[in-house]
Amino acid sequence: MKKRKLFPKTFLYTFSLMMVIVAVSHLLIYILLPTVYNYRQRNELESDIERLCEDIEDMEDSGRLSLVTQFAGKWNADIVVKYDGYTYEMNLLNAGGSEPADIHGNMENVDVIAEKTDGRIKISLSQNPKGKTDFFYGERIFSGEKGYVKTTVSRQQIEDAVSTVIMILPVTAFVCTIVSIVFALLYSHMITKPIKQISDVTKQMQELSSGAYCEVHTHDEIETLADNVNRMYDSLIKTIHDLEQEIHKVEEMEVQKTNLLRSASHELKTPVTAVNAMLENMILDVGKYKDHSVYLPKCKMLMEQLSVMIKEILDASKAERTDMEDDEEIDLSELVEQIAEPYRMIAKSKGICIKTDISKQFMITYPVSMIKKVISNLLSNTVSYTSKGGTIRIYLDGEKLIFENDCVPIPSEYLKHIFEPFYRPDDSRDRNTGGNGLGLYIVDTILKTLQISYSFTAMENDSGMRFMIEL
Incomplete structure (x- = not known):
């Protein structure tokens, strides 16, 4: 199986991981954005209705209409407030030509999608019977049943915002893809460059090239690896050098031993031959060698010289140890x-x-x-x-x-x-x-x-x- 190079492998892994992150994040935005936006709007509507009721209860008759007007203007809503025999009504939602329901009635002809109540305020997400944008319907009864607040708020802004975000998701996905490619290339280059340097230098070290050195400054484990490789190579070169010296030294010692043995054999042969000749002639009583008293001391002297020479040869052989x-x-x-x-x-x-x-x-x-x-x-x-x-x-x-x-x-x-x-x-x-x-x-x-x-x-x-x- 063909080995894939480190750079494309790192690039593919990095790019794939980033694309998974982009896809998951866009999917979450697509799914969660409408729900979250709807939840926030409903809670804010509930708070505003509660605050409106409190302000009406504390306000004189002349100021209540302005409170209703402000609420309707903020939410672009239809609202009816009945309190203490007075009725206040504002129809900003109908001004747009869309009348979702009769807010004076009980909304019996409207399909409620979702409803939330805490006993005082009821907020309903209702379907528009005319097939247009769904709306929020809110209802609040004043304390002591002095009256009520009924309002209808369109969700058109929410749906417009969600539609806009969903429309730009492909653009953001494309931009994120380009950014992921660039980042994956830069990251892969940053990661693989020092490793490639180490790989190239170790090839030189494999050939025992002089001056091979991994110069990596990444301040991380890769730099530690390069330093370990350098120390290992220095130790290897030193060991090889020591072995070469040891081999050279052993070769010199072998040559010395050979020369010593060759010279020793020659030097020992002379006294041994002389002693052997004198002893043989004395045994045969040949000529002057009949006088044993003269030649036996000479033999003894030669043997003593031979003994001294053998001792020094042994000392010479021990000197190398x-x-x-x-x-x-x-x-x-x-x-x-x-x-x-x-x-x-x-x-x-x-x-x-x-x-x-x-x-x-x-x-x-x-x-x-x-x-x-x-x-x-x-x-x-x-x-x-x-x-x-x-x-x-x-x-x-x-x-x-x-x-x-x-x-x-x-x-x-x-x-x-x-x-x-x-x-x-x-x-x-x-x-x-x-x-x-x-x-x-x-x-x-x-x-x-x-x-x-x-x-x-x-x-x-x-x-x-x-x-x-x-x-």
């Missing part, structure tokens, strides 16, 4: 002094001086074990590669923790690979100096996992290297 430990508040000055203490003895034996300048308390919030590993690996790296008699400086510059050591600066072509696993830039930086190429890789992995920025550059005067951590 932040779910192992919760964040804690750490006093950095105290932690650096604590970690630096054992390295001072190693440095002293090599003629290297370690200077720390973190006297003031500096609090950070990170996993303690991971921060310890970073500081320990950086200290180990600086002690291993600082020139004999050189100096290692550790200090704070604002919110930056800086490690500087006196050494031959690493060339820029080597520096971009320095954080790769098992990478050693030159012959002077091999495992015989105590390093296996995993220290800076672990530092890089931990800092990236904790989203901490850092830099590793040569010092300005080429006197050494500087590692700067922005906490």
